[in-house]
Amino acid sequence: MAAPVDSRFAPLGNRQATAERITTPPISFAKDAWRRFQTNKVAVFGLIMLLILLLASVFGPMFTKHTYSDQSILLANQGPSGEYWLGTDKLGRDLFVRILFGGRISLAVALFAGLVELVIGVVYGAVAGLAGGRIDNLMMRIVDIVDTIPSTIYVILLAVLLKPGLTSIFLAIGIIYWTGMARLVRAQVLSLKQQEFMLAARTLGAGKARLVFRHLIPNAMAPIIVELTFSIPRAIFTEAFLSFIGLGVSAPMASWGVLANDGLIALRTYPWQLAFPSIAIIMCTLAFNFVGDGLRDALDPKLRK
Amino acid sequence: MARYIFTRIITMIVVLWVIITATFFMMKALPGGPFASEKKIPETILRNIERRYKLDRPLSEQYFDYLKNVVQFDLGPSFRLQGLTVNQLIGKGFPISATLGGLSILVSLFVGVPIGIWAAIRHNGVLDRTASAFAVITAAAPSFVIASALQYFLAYKFKMFKAAGWGSPEQMVLPTLALCSFSLAWLMKLTRSSMLEVTSQDYVRTARAKGIPEMAIVWRHMLRNALIPVIASLAPLTAGILTGSFIIESIFAIPGIGRDFVQSISNRDYTVTLGMTVFFGILLVGFTLIGDICTALVDPRVRLDKEG
Amino acid sequence: MKPLLTIENLQTSFKTYAGDVQAVRDVNLTVHEGEVLAVVGESGSGKSVTMMSVMRLLAKNAKIQGQAFFNGQDLLALSEKEMRKIRGREIAMVFQDPMTGLNPTLTIGAQLREGIMLHMGLSKQEANKRAVELLNKVGVPEPERRLAQYPHEFSGGMRQRVMIALGLACDPRLIIADEPTTALDVTIQAQILELMKQLKKEMNTAIILITHNLGVVAGMADRVAVMYGGRVCEVGTVHQIFHEPRHPYTWALLRAIPRLDEHKRRLESIAGSPPNMLKPPGGCPFHPRCAHAMNVCTSEAPEMTEMGNQHRAACWLMHPDAPKVDFSQEVTKA
Numbered sequence: 001m002a003a004p005v006d007s008r009f010a011p012l013g014n015r016q017a018t019a020e021r022i023t024t025p026p027i028s029f030a031k032d033a034w035r036r037f038q039t040n041k042v043a044v045f046g047l048i049m050l051l052i053l054l055l056a057s058v059f060g061p062m063f064t065k066h067t068y069s070d071q072s073i074l075l076a077n078q079g080p081s082g083e084y085w086l087g088t089d090k091l092g093r094d095l096f097v098r099i100l101f102g103g104r105i106s107l108a109v110a111l112f113a114g115l116v117e118l119v120i121g122v123v124y125g126a127v128a129g130l131a132g133g134r135i136d137n138l139m140m141r142i143v144d145i146v147d148t149i150p151s152t153i154y155v156i157l158l159a160v161l162l163k164p165g166l167t168s169i170f171l172a173i174g175i176i177y178w179t180g181m182a183r184l185v186r187a188q189v190l191s192l193k194q195q196e197f198m199l200a201a202r203t204l205g206a207g208k209a210r211l212v213f214r215h216l217i218p219n220a221m222a223p224i225i226v227e228l229t230f231s232i233p234r235a236i237f238t239e240a241f242l243s244f245i246g247l248g249v250s251a252p253m254a255s256w257g258v259l260a261n262d263g264l265i266a267l268r269t270y271p272w273q274l275a276f277p278s279i280a281i282i283m284c285t286l287a288f289n290f291v292g293d294g295l296r297d298a299l300d301p302k303l304r305k
Numbered sequence: 306m307a308r309y310i311f312t313r314i315i316t317m318i319v320v321l322w323v324i325i326t327a328t329f330f331m332m333k334a335l336p337g338g339p340f341a342s343e344k345k346i347p348e349t350i351l352r353n354i355e356r357r358y359k360l361d362r363p364l365s366e367q368y369f370d371y372l373k374n375v376v377q378f379d380l381g382p383s384f385r386l387q388g389l390t391v392n393q394l395i396g397k398g399f400p401i402s403a404t405l406g407g408l409s410i411l412v413s414l415f416v417g418v419p420i421g422i423w424a425a426i427r428h429n430g431v432l433d434r435t436a437s438a439f440a441v442i443t444a445a446a447p448s449f450v451i452a453s454a455l456q457y458f459l460a461y462k463f464k465m466f467k468a469a470g471w472g473s474p475e476q477m478v479l480p481t482l483a484l485c486s487f488s489l490a491w492l493m494k495l496t497r498s499s500m501l502e503v504t505s506q507d508y509v510r511t512a513r514a515k516g517i518p519e520m521a522i523v524w525r526h527m528l529r530n531a532l533i534p535v536i537a538s539l540a541p542l543t544a545g546i547l548t549g550s551f552i553i554e555s556i557f558a559i560p561g562i563g564r565d566f567v568q569s570i571s572n573r574d575y576t577v578t579l580g581m582t583v584f585f586g587i588l589l590v591g592f593t594l595i596g597d598i599c600t601a602l603v604d605p606r607v608r609l610d611k612e613g
Numbered sequence: 614m615k616p617l618l619t620i621e622n623l624q625t626s627f628k629t630y631a632g633d634v635q636a637v638r639d640v641n642l643t644v645h646e647g648e649v650l651a652v653v654g655e656s657g658s659g660k661s662v663t664m665m666s667v668m669r670l671l672a673k674n675a676k677i678q679g680q681a682f683f684n685g686q687d688l689l690a691l692s693e694k695e696m697r698k699i700r701g702r703e704i705a706m707v708f709q710d711p712m713t714g715l716n717p718t719l720t721i722g723a724q725l726r727e728g729i730m731l732h733m734g735l736s737k738q739e740a741n742k743r744a745v746e747l748l749n750k751v752g753v754p755e756p757e758r759r760l761a762q763y764p765h766e767f768s769g770g771m772r773q774r775v776m777i778a779l780g781l782a783c784d785p786r787l788i789i790a791d792e793p794t795t796a797l798d799v800t801i802q803a804q805i806l807e808l809m810k811q812l813k814k815e816m817n818t819a820i821i822l823i824t825h826n827l828g829v830v831a832g833m834a835d836r837v838a839v840m841y842g843g844r845v846c847e848v849g850t851v852h853q854i855f856h857e858p859r860h861p862y863t864w865a866l867l868r869a870i871p872r873l874d875e876h877k878r879r880l881e882s883i884a885g886s887p888p889n890m891l892k893p894p895g896g897c898p899f900h901p902r903c904a905h906a907m908n909v910c911t912s913e914a915p916e917m918t919e920m921g922n923q924h925r926a927a928c929w930l931m932h933p934d935a936p937k938v939d940f941s942q943e944v945t946k947a
Contacts, residue, residue: 007908008907008908008909008934009907009908009909009929009932009934009935009936010907010908011905011906011907011936012900012906012907012908012910012911141316144316145316145319145320145323148317148320148540148589148590148593149320149323149324149327149586149589150544150547150548150582150585150586150589152544152548153548153582153585154327154331156570157328157331157332157578157582158331160570161331161334233445237447240447240449241447241548241551241552244449244552244555245551245567245570245571246570246571247570260447260449260450261449264449264453264556267453267456267457267461268457268461271457274450274453278446278447278450278453278454281445281446281447281450282442282445282446282450285444285445285446286441286442286445289441289444289445506713507708507710507713507714508713508714508715508716508717510670510708510714511708511714511715511716511776511779512716512727513670513700514668514670514700514701514705514706514708515700515701515705515727515728515731515779515782516696516697516698516699516700516701516702516728516731516732517697517701517727517728517731518697525719525727526716526719529716529718529719530716530717530718533718603718604717604718605717605718605763605765606717606763606765
């Protein structure tokens with residue numbers, strides 16, 4: 001007599017089709033990185049702060065009552081009030097709008113300095129990395145030498161050398177500080193050159209240009225962007241430093257560095273004149289640092305979920 | 306080891322030469338001579354001065370002249386401060402700056418490094434979070450902000466320390482604190498992340514599997530490896546302290562070479578600027594060399610790799 | 614043979630921000646004195662985590678439940694201090710990657726002496742002597758000179774020998790070797806395995822050999838435990854596992870070995886991928902990839918069925934009501 005068939009032991013049959021199914025839907029790298037960035041609350045906060053600062057600096061001065069150069073000697077050195085939100089400086093100028101305007105200058109300087117660093121650094125690093133061999137060696141020796149030179153001093157000298165003004169400042173900063181970016185780019189190029197996906201692309205028939213633009217650069221972008229994010233606050237600091245030494249932009253234009261410097265002189269009696277620009281600098285630097293850290297974590301392909 | 310040191314020394318000499326040459330040519334390219342802003346000087350006197358300072362010779366001759374002098378440690382006379390040579394200026398100001406800088410480095414090292422180690426061992430503990438938050442904020446504030454804040458609150462408002470000058474211990478506290486703030490935060494972050502990285506290394510796991518007590522592991526295995534990047538960073542650290550001293554000395558009215566350097570720029574006293582840059586260059590190159598030697602001493606991979 | 618280490622109802626999970634990763638789910642294993650037990654499985658099957666749990670070397674976010682009896686003591690109930698006395702002395706572990714497993718800033722001698730001086734109380738000279746003996750035993754030439762050298766001056770194979778010497782340093786009763794040859798070239802692999810066989814004969818140490826390489830198992834093991842998805846599928850002697858396997862996963866593993874002596878046929882792989890240990894499949898962990906899966910396999914985990922002679926397998930096919938499968942066909946299926 002046949003034993004009763006227990007339904008528990010009925011075979012499930014062939015599930016070959018479902019076995020090979022890939023369970024997570026494909027997401028592009030950029031979208032995945034953005035998602036990861038969003039989960040980092042500190043980074044998002046930094047991004048918001050940054051956007052606020054940017055918008056305030058660029059559009060703010062258009063909407064204020066006073067311009068950055070309006071003077072009212074009689075109302076000089078006043079504390080914060082309803083009329084002048086952050087008080088006035090020694091020439092009776094509205095500190096609030098001057099700080100907003102200063103934001104434009106400081107951020108512009110920092111951004112352009114970063115771009116100069118980027119261009120010089122990327123070209124230099126990419127050439128060294130792609131060339132390889134003795135050329136690479138030589139170029140790196142040069143970088144080593146440039147690195148040992150006390151850069152800040154040379155920024156100073158360069159700033160003195162070039163005609164005083166906005167352009168010379170960011171040129172000076174960019175020309176001296178490119179080595180970090182160069183090393184980074186070279187390291188990226190070297191490691192990517194040998195990776196198998198490059199070999200695979202060549203085997204599939206990709207030409208040199210396609211290799212560089214479609215494969216090399218997108219993969220190298222991540223650390224470059226992160227480095228750029230960190231070089232901007234460094235440029236702001238350096239610009240403030242230069243202003244301190246007297247090499248900043250000329251009156252009545254003012255960057256945060258110049259404002260801080262002016263405030264320094266009056267520290268004892270009118271401390272807010274230093275405090276407010278300093279807070280602006282600190283907030284901006286923090287914002288960039290938070291965003292930079294967040295970007296670094298978000299763009300690391302090894303952390304992809 | 307010997308070969309490694311030899312190569313480094315050669316590199317350093319090249320660096321020095323580059324520094325001297327670059328500085329020289331930059332100074333020569335500056336617009337307006339040192340006397341450009343003076344009121345009109347009669348031609349003949351101008352010519353005399355030029356002859357005295359050898360400014361009328363061809364450029365190449367001036368260059369080799371200068372090179373020769375530098376090698377003999379003669380950095381020339383100051384243009385502005387009559388009767389004073391750059392050497393003398395440095396001689397007066399350097400001991401002061403060295404004390405300030407030295408103190409700052411010591412404080413940064415002996416406070417920053419242990420805190421970094423402790424923060425890493427008690428990862429995510431109270432000290433770790435506080436120290437990291439502190440480091441983040443300190444790093445975001447330029448040195449003059451910190452210096453002024455200290456000056457304002459601790460000297461003016463609460464009258465705890467002196468606000469300016471140099472010589473007595475009370476005068477030394479604030480400048481040292483201000484100068485070391487950035488490097489302290491930086492060293493702490495570096496030590497902490499280096500220790501954290503070392504903690505997850507395989508050889509630490511091997512040591513634990515051998516039953517070695519945790520303190521011995523920290524001391525014998527982790528620290529030796531974690532401190533390598535810290536030692537390697539001493540050179541850039543010194544550079545930072547050096548450039549920081551420009552601002553700190555100016556704010557706190559300390560008669561050191563940092564302040565002299567800043568003043569020489571606004572005064573257009575070119576020989577002083579030039580001479581001091583060369584001096585700073587020699588200093589930094591020296592520290593870089595020391596840093597390299599120390600790294601080789603601590604990391605056997607560097608030491609033995611370079612052998613023939 | 615007396616049992617040396619008995620693992621009972623071991624469960625290990627890791628708390629992560631994504632949830633609990635259940636790496637080990639109800640593992641029962643025994644190792645006897647002087648025997649070689651091979652623990653076989655894919656990456657992620659839980660074999661390393663099982664051993665690391667027993668040695669209590671896991672990170673703080675690991676939750677370990679169960680018992681591990683060694684010498685009458687439950688290792689999982691000991692204090693950290695007591696556990697440290699056992700690590701390196703009674704039970705030693707040899708890890709996978711010799712390139713990163715040694716401290717690059719300490720000499721080999723210092724690293725060897727460390728454990729010896731700690732556990733055996735020898736002086737520095739005595740420890741040095743013993744270190745030289747150990748290096749001789751593992752086949753490192755010129756041991757006296759080598760003591761003063763640093764890890765990066767050794768080749769990969771030599772470094773793994775040093776790791777083995779570290780394991781042997783205090784004459785442990787049990788050595789756990791976690792994939793000791795995976796990171797090495799094939800020829801060096803053979804040398805290291807020969808070395809281990811020889812040492813086992815000389816010193817009568819028990820060895821737990823964690824590996825995913827069945828060739829290594831065939832050459833060295835006395836008994837074999839096959840793991841999948843954090844559970845043990847089958848345990849038996851080497852002969853039983855290779856010639857009379859009873860678990861579909863074991864069949865699949867054996868079929869997947871490329872053979873040189875048979876007609877050309879397709880390389881067999883196991884369809885599908887290893888389970889996600891954050892949300893493991895219900896019932897038997899292998900059922901999504903098993904050709905013989907039944908309804909019950911998706912809902913209830915099978916118990917270990919004794920087949921006599923210490924041969925056990927956890928599969929619903931062992932149940933009297935299950936459809937009959939011709940076991941002998943399974944391994945040689947074309």
